[in-house]
Amino acid sequence: MQDEDIALNSVLGLELNRVFFAVRDTANKQKIIEFAREVLQSERAELVDSLLPEGPAS
Numbered sequence: 001m002q003d004e005d006i007a008l009n010s011v012l013g014l015e016l017n018r019v020f021f022a023v024r025d026t027a028n029k030q031k032i033i034e035f036a037r038e039v040l041q042s043e044r045a046e047l048v049d050s051l052l053p054e055g056p057a058s
Helices: 002-022 026-051
Strands: none
Touching: 002 026
């Protein structure tokens, strides 16, 4: 499953890169950057949450 996630993220990253450079308008490029930043931050938060032990420490 982890290999599939890595492959999917690579493909999505390439597509985002392609779209970014196809867009000429700077305002739209800023929206793409903001969207990518939000996605990365949410993925990092999910990763941290999955790594933290559940419940109070003993």
